[in-house]
Amino acid sequence: MIKVEKLIKTFHNYKRREGIKGAFFDLFQREYKEVCAVCGVSFQISAGELVGYIGANGAGKSTTIKMLTGILIPTSGLVCVAGYVPYKQRIEYTKNIGVVFGQRTQLWWDIAVIESFRLLRKVYEVDKKIFEERLNNFNEMLDLKDLLYIPLRKLSLGQRMRCDLVASLLHNPKVLFLDEPTIGLDVEGRVKIREFLAHINKTEETTIILTTHNLDEIEKLCKRVIIIDKGRILYDGLLSQLKESFSCGKRVIFVFDEEKTREELNNLGFNGQVGWKKLEPLRYEASFDRKILSAAEIISKVMAELYVKDMSIEETAIEDVVRKIYREGNVNL
Amino acid sequence: MFKGIYRNLELFTAYLAQFLKVRMSFKGDFLIGTFVSISYHGITLFAIDTMLRGYPTLNEWKKEEIFFIYALCAIPLDIFGVFFTNLYNLSRTYIVEGEFDRLLVRPINPLLQLFMERISIEKISGIVVGFVILLYASEKLEIIWGFGNVLCLTGGLLCGTIIYAGVFTAIGSLGFWMPARTSMLPTLWNLVAFGRYPVDIYNGFVRFIICFVIPFGFVSFFPASQIMGYYEFRNMAILTPFVAFCAAFVGYSVWTMGVRKYESAGN
Amino acid sequence: MQEISPMFYFKKFSPYFEYLRVAFLTMLAYRIQYFIGVINYLIHVAVYYFIYKALYTGGGNINNYSLTDMATYIAIGWISKSLYLNYLDHDIADEVKSGKMAIDLIKPVDYQVMNYARGLGQSAFRLLFFMPPVLVATFVVFPVHPPSSIYNLFLFFLSTFLSLLIYLGINFFMGLISIYTISIEGILYPKNMMIELFSGLMVPIDWFPLWFQHVSSLLPFKYIAFVPLNLYLGRIDVSVAYSALLVQLLWVIILFAAGRILWLMCRKKIVIHGG
Incomplete structure (x- = not known):
């Protein structure tokens, strides 16, 4: 239905110079620069x-x-929509x-x-x-x-x-x-x-x-x-x-009844496969790779060793994914 | 071809009907429009009248002749005004603020849409006022309205409207290249004033401009000269339809090029 | 006790200088408008010049004005118009209709003074960038004569500054008036026509019939163009000149006061509407 190939659109923008002096010069001569708003986009979308x-x-x-x-x-x-x-x-x-x-x-x-x-x-x-x-x-x-x-x-x-x-x-x-x-x-x-x-x-x-x-x-x-x-x-x-590919990192958040030291948490026996981070007093985040560990394993182990007041499993939100993509500037699947 | 014209006419009536509905809900606008027209023409003519009070001729043109030319300049301007007012908003509302996008995603000629979106019914009162001036002047000048003169008048008014439309569209379309909140149209509006008076009061430079560059002389003076019986201008007057055709052609060409140049606002 | 010193006043008014500066910069930003503006003025002067020239084909004086007097009158008239002209009325009306006025109301400045400052900024721009080219072009193209004396030139500038304040007063008032109407154009357009006629810019006031002259002396408009121009041409006696300036000043004060009263009335209305 929609076919786009190597689509490019450039605009001419002019730079405004600063201050009264700059504005005065702008009256008579302007500097232009080319801005590429869309540079080489291709995709196809089928009907429906x-x-x-x-x-x-x-x-x-x-x-x-x-x-x-x-x-x-x-x-x-090239752009072609509905023929x-x-x-x-x-x-x-x-x-x-x-x-x-x-x-x-x-x-x-x-x-x-x-x-x-x-x-x-x-x-x-x-x-x-x-x-x-x-x-x-x-x-x-x-x-x-x-x-x-x-x-x-x-x-x-x-x-x-x-x-x-x-x-x-x-x-x-x-x-x-x-x-x-x-x-x-x-x-x-x-x-x-x-x-x-x-x-x-x-x-x-x-x-x-x-x-x-x-x-x-x-x-x-x-x-x-x-x-x-x-x-x-x-x-x-x-x-x-x-x-899927971005949420391989999952997180579990625990709330304990008292402050824990990093050592205490590291000694829980995950062999360094779980990263601990203190979010607030009493609130700790455990992040891990889903391919190696499951959330259930972590939860059962932590609960066996320590008193847990509250906990939640955090799924990676799409917003985090997109933010990450922007930060990195590419997608490696 | 005919189907296209029929369809556009049908659309035009549909837009007009909608527009009238809005107008009816804005009570008083029509009265205000009339007031504006009368005050505008009234004040200008009062000033001309005052000027000519001491010396009743302007380079041997009588006051009534000036009024007659004035009317022939004003009527096409108001006919133009009824249908083409939206050209004034082209630069600011449509190009700078990006409203033009809307016209481009509809299956109608964008220029036609632009005109149809704003119809200044109130300017009709200006046309009426213009005809009053015309009749007054022709009465004083004892013009006999034979077939030739009526033809001259209708042709003149029609060509005049087309010339205004062409020139204003061309200049208004410059906004596509130079998007600015104010357009160049007020300047053009000022140039209209040159067409209100006999062409022979100007020096060669101005005369050249208003005959061949911005041909406002053909809107009023040349047709008027034929009706008033100054046949020495016949060679120029005969060119009026041709000039109107050129103006329309140039106007539409510049518009088409401008639309291709349009860079939508926003991103 | 509040300290009263030059510094105190400077601080008090510095935000308004900012408004003035911003208005100035905004004008600079629109370069097309600038060039068009220059051409506009030349067109206006040209149209009137040729009409008067045609009128004077018989030679001699009309109503005590010679052709060069008239050429000067029109040229200087339009140049000084470039100094006092502003679109405050449209700006204010727009702000009210679009609700932008609310933004101005939450700022710790006086709305009326702020608008006067804006207008002054626009005029400052025109004085520096607009007037010189128009002035040069006019003097080259048209037979304009210089002011009758340096002293007259001084009086002319003083008087033009007062016309600016009068014009600001009128525009501030009319901008607010348009809050009460449906059609802004329907009010502001005839207003501009009236100013053009009654200020004597189209035709000098003393060309008009007597009844018109009587009416115009009761209105502030002739102090916008006719009076300053006659000071330039030296057609007003020095002894009378001061009283003319005094009347101008009086109109400045009256219009400011009228604007203030209307503003206080409107403000209540705007607050009710929620801005």
Whole structure:
């Protein structure tokens, strides 16, 4: 469905000089430098996939999305979505996609939401019967009923985002691009949108590309993730595999009734295979390699020797994985 | 081809209908628009009238002739204003703040969308005021509205609107290369003032500019001169449709190049 | 007891100098705007110059102004406009509508003084970078004559500074007024037209019919352009000049006070709206 090959986008940025003197010189001459926002990205996404596109601010993910949606023209490389080259056949192409920008609404600010929908129906040339049917469907899933007759500016952020989602799906697009759709929403709003997306992906087989900073969401929605940093792809593959290979280090946290010395803990008989770290008074962390030891072994041994008031097993969170990837700048599986 | 035009017309009416609904909910805006138009034209004409009070001619042009040219400059500007106001927001709202993204992900010509997203109904009152001035002046000048003159007038107004649209689109599109919160359009707006007066009061340099570079002379003066019977300008006046065509062509070309240059805001 | 010394006042006003400096720097940052601005002024002067030139084809004086008087009047009029002009009204109206004003309210500075400082910063920018090229270009292209004396030039500058304060006062007031209306443009656009007409920038006040002259002397606008320009041209007697400056100063104070009162009223309204 989506094919991207060696995609490159460079921008010209100018440097601003400092101070009054610098600003004065800037009036007459500016220094430009070329910035590579996306440098050589390749991937393929097949129909019906739900892919998470992850990256820090300025990593190049928005730029990629904008090239995929036909907003930006690539400096070089190949983009092909649903059989179209987005920037070349833009008008025909956009009938096949839906786009949601988290920070920007597609709808008209001052008119009732339903009016915006009706206008979009004409823009995308959707048959009236199909339109009503789809709208009814979405209404039920996202319970929009009461919102439809209110001007957009009076809606809350979460309500607005739900309406924006519906607007992007009215014409039954083959591909849906979501650029940070849950930015600034509360937990409940996020859950609603997440469930909706999962449903759409399943029932309508819409290909969905989702960028977000909220990794929790990616974890609950996407099987596959693409991680981008500094314009390059760091990882492209299954989320579970990523977690698997990174969470080989597991941790158990113990709370004891009294302070323990390092010696005491090291003498528990793990032959140095467990690393101990004091987190707080009375709280200690035991980290170990899952391939060598199991959590059960450690727990039973510690509990046999010492009095344990409380304990917990910590799974490596996806956030830790991503943080680690960024720090290291590559993924070695 | 015809299907395309039909579809765009259909969309245009749909946008217009939406827009009117918004307008209705903003009571008083129309009245304010009328007030703005009347105060603008009123004040300018009052100033011209005062200037000409001592000496009733401007380089041998009568006051009423000046008013007539003025009206022919103002009416196309307001017709242009009704449909093309959004060009003013192009640089700031659309290019700098990145709203242009939205236009690009929809299956309609972005220029058409830009225009459709803001229709200044209130400027219609300006058109009415313009026609009042025109009628007043033509009454005083005893212009007979035969077939030739009516043709001249409608052609002039149409070409004038196209010239404004072309030139403003071209200059507005420069924002794609130089994104700035203020665009160059206010400058152009100032240049419009040159078109309000007979071309022969200017020196050669200004005359050249407003005839061949920024052709605002063709909006008002040349068509007006034919209606008022100054046939020595006929050779220039006959060029008006051609100039309008060129302006439209240049405007749309610069726009198309600009869209290709667009670097979306944000990342 | 609070210590009253020059240092005390300097400290008290230093945050406002910061606002002035930032406004100055912001102006510098928009270079396109800068170049366009210069061209804009030349266009304005050119349009009016050619109209007046055509008007004077018969030669002689009109209403006691010669053609060079008029050329000077327009050229200097637009140059001084570049000094007093600011968009404080739009800025304030924008801030109110977008809720950015809340950010200003949580800062320990006086909102009105802060805005005056901003306006002064913009003017300082124009004085240093904008005026010289426009001035040179105008003197080269148009037959403008120098001030009638050094003393007149001094009076002109003093008077233009006061016009700046008057203009700031009007714009601060109008910016706040637009809080109460739906359409900002509907108020501010006619306001700008009125200022242009009643300040005598388009046509000198003494060309107008008597009733208009009477009305204009009751309004602050003619002290923005007509009075400073006549000081430059030496058309106002020195003895009268001082009283003219005094009236200007009076208008500065009246407008500041009016702005202050309106601000106190608006503040309550803004707080109710939650900013």
